[in-house]
Amino acid sequence: TRLCVDACARGWHEANGGNLSYRLDEDDLVALAPLLEPESQWHGLKRAVPELAGAHVLMSASGAYLSNVAYDPSHICGIIQLDACGESWRACWGFADDARPSSELETHLAAYATALRAGDGADRVVYHAHAPHVIALSTLIEPSPRAWTRTLWRTMTEGIVVFPQGIGALPWMVPGSPELAEATCELMAVHRACVWTQHGIMARAAGFDEAFGIIDTVEKSAGIHLGARAANGGAEPRHLVSDEQLRAICERYGLTPNEGFLD
Ligand code: 13P
């Protein structure tokens, strides 16, 4: 709820823009067991996620305004269960009045699956926001992980600390499409966040604060870069964090940066 309130206050969730999910753990399931009433009907996934066989995921509903999550949780979100093969899902709680999981459900599931494959099983939150400076910058720079990462790392010192593996970036794709889920899944094997050109950004993280923090840091750096560029007559800002300085930050904080993004 706090993430939704904070993010809405920042203007990241116009109308039903953005979505949020949480992969439940064993303790959650024990605590929530009395509330779970699985529907009989299963819904097939276009892209199976065997890594998530039997998992339960809390997911915002399609068309739901995240700003309403505190007031009306059972309409705004719900819990789904994956079948024993990770090929279909059924609702277990929420999604009142025939609400359905977000149109980005398959992208969220793909992000969890890729996190599990990458050994990041602690990642239990996937979050997608329509962060305005990210969208603005995506109209200006090429959709390449290296271009995005270097632009942000070199704009604001904190960037490499928060996302030492860099961030992914994709060209424009149809929202909620299997192609977007597949491409995001590939990039999120390495990166905790992935920019969707002219659309927004998705992040995976261990908790809600961390997911918010990653997107907040990317969004803030993008805004600073755009502001500095505008103040410089549209030209590239003159004083950027150098590669030597980026390496010094990593040494000081014991970080292992993505070497492919350093010169
Ligand atoms: P949903 O309302 O289906 O979650 O879609 C919002 C969105 O941001 C799609 O990318």
Ligand code: ZN
């Ligand atoms: Zn979106």
